[in-house]
Each structure stands twice: as C-alpha cells, then as structure tokens.
Amino acid sequence: MLRTHLIICSILLLLSIPIYLLDHYWLKSSGSNWISLDFSKFLITAYLIFLAVYFTISTIAVIKFHNSSLLKIHLITALISLLLIVLGFVLYNKFLDNKYSKNETAKKEERKNYFNDVQLVRWWYVPDAKNPKEIHVDVEVTAAGRFTGYVTGQKDGEHANIIFSSDGEEQRLVKAGEKIHYVFPL
Numbered sequence: 001m002l003r004t005h006l007i008i009c010s011i012l013l014l015l016s017i018p019i020y021l022l023d024h025y026w027l028k029s030s031g032s033n034w035i036s037l038d039f040s041k042f043l044i045t046a047y048l049i050f051l052a053v054y055f056t057i058s059t060i061a062v063i064k065f066h067n068s069s070l071l072k073i074h075l076i077t078a079l080i081s082l083l084l085i086v087l088g089f090v091l092y093n094k095f096l097d098n099k100y101s102k103n104e105t106a107k108k109e110e111r112k113n114y115f116n117d118v119q120l121v122r123w124w125y126v127p128d129a130k131n132p133k134e135i136h137v138d139v140e141v142t143a144a145g146r147f148t149g150y151v152t153g154q155k156d157g158e159h160a161n162i163i164f165s166s167d168g169e170e171q172r173l174v175k176a177g178e179k180i181h182y183v184f185p186l
Contacts, residue, residue, distance in 0.1 A: 054081040135184040
C-alpha cells in the first residue's frame with residue numbers, strides 16, 4: 001500500500017512538468033498601455049504548495065489508516081489539503097488586514113495631536129465669488145514648528161496643485177500664534 005502511495009505521489013510530482021510549461025507559456029507577462037499584469041509562476045506555485053500539503057497529509061493518512069481504501073484516502077486528503085490551503089490564505093489575509101488596520105489606527109492617533117495646530121481663520125474671493133481672480137486665505141498657527149501648505153483645486157477639468165508658505169519659501173519656521181496671509185492666484 002505504501003508503495004502504491006509513493007507511485008501516485010511520483011505521478012503527481014511528474015505532472016508538475018506540464019503544469020510548469022503551461023504556466024510558463026500560457027501565463028507569461030503581457031504588457032499593455034494602461035496596466036501590465038504578470039501571472040507567471042502562479043499556477044506552478046499553487047500546484048507545488050498543494051503537493052507539499054497533500055504529500056504530507058496523505059502520507060500520514062496512509063500510515064495511520066493502512067486498512068482503508070487507498071482511493072478513499074487520496075480523495076479525502078486532497079479535499080483536506082485544499083481546505084487547509086484556503087483556510088491558510090484566509091487567515092493570512094485577515095492577519096494582514098488586522099496589521100494594516102492597527103497601523104492606520106496608530107497613524108490617526110499620532111496625527112490627532114496635530115489637528116488643531118493650523119487653523120483656517122477665513123478665506124474669501126477677490127474681487128467676488130462670481131468672477132474670482134484670487135483666493136485670499138488667513139491661517140493661524142497655534143504651535144511652533146515648520147509650516148507649509150498644500151492645496152489642490154480643479155476647474156473645468158484642469159487641476160492645479162499649489163504648495164504655499166509665506167515669503168515664497170517651501171517651508172519656514174513659525175512661532176505659536178503667528179498669522180499667515182496667503183493669496184492663491186487663479
């Protein structure tokens with residue numbers, strides 16, 4: 001029975017050669033203008049992972065249940081192997097999601113301390129809101145440190161990105177309570 005099991009495992013291992021060739025030629029990377037997807041080595045990697053889990057479980061099952069039908073053992077262990085692989089991917093994905101969620105929560109908590117450091121006092125259009133030529137902004141800084149601002153705007157499908165600080169510098173040192181006036185040309 002163990003010899004038949006090893007023959008079946010050897011056949012499954014030899015089957016990896018045509019799967020590798022299929023994977024190599026069928027899933028080779030193909031580029032396009034917008035996005036390039038590369039699924040090469042996906043099929044063979046998935047098959048080899050399955051084989052490693054399957055060989056381990058089926059060998060243990062053949063040794064443990066040597067009186068049972070070999071076909072039953074291989075079918076059941078194949079299903080168990082697939083379930084274990086799917087469960088492993090789901091648990092790994094949940095682990096990554098949890099890790100990402102904790103990192104995002106930590107970033108938000110760290111940024112909470114800085115939410116009130118810069119306050120928009122007021123802003124207005126010049127000459128008026130119907131025909132603006134400029135946007136004036138008054139900002140008050142409540143904590144000392146380096147200051148810079150970044151504004152993104154859009155009108156009629158055109159985007160504008162502006163980095164602003166007073167005196168035309170990208171960053172400048174500010175004192176607590178300092179007020180900054182900036183004009184955004186439109």
